Amino acid sequence: MEKEIICTVCPMGCHIFVEGEGDRIDRIEGFTCKRGEEYGRAEFSHPVRILTSTVKITGADQPLLPVRSEGPVPKELIPSCMEEIRNTVAKAPVGVHDVIIENICGCGVNIIASDTV
Amino acid sequence: MYETKCDVAIIGGGPAGLSAAVAAKKEGAEKVLIIERDVKLGGILQQCIHPGFGLTYFNKELTGPEYAGAFKEEAKKLSVDALLDAMVLSVDGEEKTVTCVCSEYGVTKIHAGSIVLAMGCRERTRAQIQIPGTRPAGVYTAGAAQRLINRQNIVVGKDIVILGSGDIGMIMARRMTLEGCKVHAVVEIMDYLAGLTRNKVQCLDDFGIPLKLSHTVTRIKGNERVEGVYIAEVDENKKPIPETEEFIPCDTLLLSVGLIPENEITRGAEIEISPVTNGPTVNQYMETSKEGIFACGNVVHVNDLVDNVTVESEKAGKYAAKYAKGEMPSRNRTVPSVCGNNVRYICPQTINISGEDEKISLYFRVMAPDTGVFLTASSAGKEIYRKKELRVNPGEMCHVVINAADITGDDVTISVVK
Numbered sequence: 001m002e003k004e005i006i007c008t009v010c011p012m013g014c015h016i017f018v019e020g021e022g023d024r025i026d027r028i029e030g031f032t033c034k035r036g037e038e039y040g041r042a043e044f045s046h047p048v049r050i051l052t053s054t055v056k057i058t059g060a061d062q063p064l065l066p067v068r069s070e071g072p073v074p075k076e077l078i079p080s081c082m083e084e085i086r087n088t089v090a091k092a093p094v095g096v097h098d099v100i101i102e103n104i105c106g107c108g109v110n111i112i113a114s115d116t117v
Numbered sequence: 118m119y120e121t122k123c124d125v126a127i128i129g130g131g132p133a134g135l136s137a138a139v140a141a142k143k144e145g146a147e148k149v150l151i152i153e154r155d156v157k158l159g160g161i162l163q164q165c166i167h168p169g170f171g172l173t174y175f176n177k178e179l180t181g182p183e184y185a186g187a188f189k190e191e192a193k194k195l196s197v198d199a200l201l202d203a204m205v206l207s208v209d210g211e212e213k214t215v216t217c218v219c220s221e222y223g224v225t226k227i228h229a230g231s232i233v234l235a236m237g238c239r240e241r242t243r244a245q246i247q248i249p250g251t252r253p254a255g256v257y258t259a260g261a262a263q264r265l266i267n268r269q270n271i272v273v274g275k276d277i278v279i280l281g282s283g284d285i286g287m288i289m290a291r292r293m294t295l296e297g298c299k300v301h302a303v304v305e306i307m308d309y310l311a312g313l314t315r316n317k318v319q320c321l322d323d324f325g326i327p328l329k330l331s332h333t334v335t336r337i338k339g340n341e342r343v344e345g346v347y348i349a350e351v352d353e354n355k356k357p358i359p360e361t362e363e364f365i366p367c368d369t370l371l372l373s374v375g376l377i378p379e380n381e382i383t384r385g386a387e388i389e390i391s392p393v394t395n396g397p398t399v400n401q402y403m404e405t406s407k408e409g410i411f412a413c414g415n416v417v418h419v420n421d422l423v424d425n426v427t428v429e430s431e432k433a434g435k436y437a438a439k440y441a442k443g444e445m446p447s448r449n450r451t452v453p454s455v456c457g458n459n460v461r462y463i464c465p466q467t468i469n470i471s472g473e474d475e476k477i478s479l480y481f482r483v484m485a486p487d488t489g490v491f492l493t494a495s496s497a498g499k500e501i502y503r504k505k506e507l508r509v510n511p512g513e514m515c516h517v518v519i520n521a522a523d524i525t526g527d528d529v530t531i532s533v534v535k
């Protein structure tokens with residue numbers, strides 16, 4: 001498989017070309033620096049993203065609590081993570097970085113509060 | 118009328134106002150008062166639940182509420198006062214008074230030693246870009262839709278077209294998609310992306326949302342509610358090419374077509390406004406044309422990174438505290454910063470030469486994207502600064518630092534050269 005990846009590590013936005021299959025990378029070029037190469041490899045084999053959203057909250061003077069994944073989650077799990085987030089209701093008081101959903105979708109990452117409510 | 122006093126009065130409790138308040142306290146101002154029309158502090162960051170804040174200031178990636186939260190906490194620790202649910206109506210630049218209406222005291226007059234303007238900006242609306250067609254419901258500015266979805270749990274539509282490829286527009290494309298909406302296109306009149314590449318990758322490409330460069334919305338269709346929009350390619354003069362017009366059925370059009378600094382109060386106080394930034398002109402202390410009145414954040418110029426807002430706001434807060442204590446640097450002579458090749462505007466617009474040894478930061482934007490360039494500063498025909506830059510882009514602020522002692526001429530010219 002061949003993939004063109006735009007590096008997002010710095011504003012240069014280099015276009016990195018990667019060829020390979022799964023974890024195996026046969027060819028990678030187009031990066032300008034080491035950080036870009038690492039990004040290109042990771043983005044090819046295991047793309048991950050920070051996920052942010054909101055969950056409903058009760059007992060507060062606002063209807064929503066902003067939340068985020070504590071670390072990056074696998075990109076392909078994002079739709080199922082959103083499903084779980086949609087079905088979650090938090091209860092005030094909540095402190096910033098309190099765990100709201102533990103180990104979301106079994107990927108080992110917690111969903112935590114982005115704010116104190 | 119209720120009257121009160123403080124050393125530093127700050128109008129607006131967004132990241133700019135909060136950072137200025139913290140810095141003013143640290144500089145030794147005793148009573149620092151933030152006046153905010155919202156019921157909560159944090160400004161626009163309260164609705165910016167996405168990550169991307171704090172990469173340069175905190176060296177980690179935070180969401181908007183987390184970034185604002187860090188400053189709210191510090192302000193609380195340092196006993197910064199806040200008057201919430203309080204709308205500022207006017208500022209008197211000579212008397213140094215602020216008049217506001219608030220739910221707690223009614224009409225209130227605040228006598229201050231110095232004042233910091235930190236009112237942020239508002240979004241351009243349909244009226245300012247003049248899209249023809251009917252006037253149905255379902256046309257929102259992206260920021261208004263963001264506030265509704267992220268703070269009030271209201272999703273404004275199901276089938277969306279977004280006009281403008283700025284960061285707010287792209288971030289809303291992702292947000293609406295995650296909430297189950299279908300974003301049919303992001304339409305951009307320029308032939309390049311207005312926002313960060315990273316947002317194109319993570320907000321559009323990740324979800325297969327088409328980006329239509331050199332296109333614009335030509336008409337809106339619908340009587341009660343939006344039924345769709347017509348889009349067309351534009352020629353090099355930004356005029357739509359009729360043959361390329363196509364119809365996209367949708368129920369919502371989001372506008373992400375730029376921000377305008379919120380400066381009614383500034384104009385009322387007869388402070389000089391730059392026709393380029395639409396914000397007050399400032400010197401390196403972030404002081405406006407009226408001595409003792411400072412300004413910072415999006416009210417001065419539209420910032421893409423809140424980290425830069427914090428840095429300039431700390432300056433405003435620090436010197437506002439100094440002014441209130443009568444400790445401003447001496448004012449020997451003032452020189453303007455001048456836009457040279459490919460520079461659209463520079464902030465600060467003027468530099469006070471105090472005679473003190475001082476490093477002066479100049480932030481500026483280029484007019485057109487370019488690669489492999491040098492950022493240069495010169496004074497009295499002599500180059501006093503040169504830095505290599507791999508790439509410059511109108512969407513990303515550039516930055517140079519010069520020594521006050523090197524400014525020997527009547528101005529400083531910033532240029533971007535090959």
Ligand SMILES: Cc1cc2nc3c(=O)[nH]c(=O)nc-3n(C[C@H](O)[C@H](O)[C@H](O)COP(=O)(O)OP(=O)(O)OC[C@H]3O[C@@H](n4cnc5c(N)ncnc54)[C@H](O)[C@@H]3O)c2cc1C
Pocket residue numbers: 128129130131132133134152153154155159160161162165167168169170171203204205206235236237238260263284285288379382413414415416420421422423424426
């Ligand atoms: C949708 C969106 C997405 C963004 N994404 C990013 C990002 O990913 N990364 C990043 O670094 N930056 C981002 N930014 C930019 C960043 O949020 C801004 O640069 C920053 O918030 C500006 O801070 P400010 O304090 O100047 O303005 P604001 O946050 O707008 O605060 C101004 C405050 O002043 C108050 N006010 C105004 N007028 C009055 C009055 N008359 N009386 C009393 N109070 C008043 C307002 O209520 C508000 O609370 C984004 C901005 C937006 C809008």
Ligand code: SF4
Pocket residue numbers: 007008009010011012013014030031032033034035036037
């Ligand atoms: S490869 Fe290096 S230089 Fe290029 S965008 Fe990535 S981090 Fe920046």
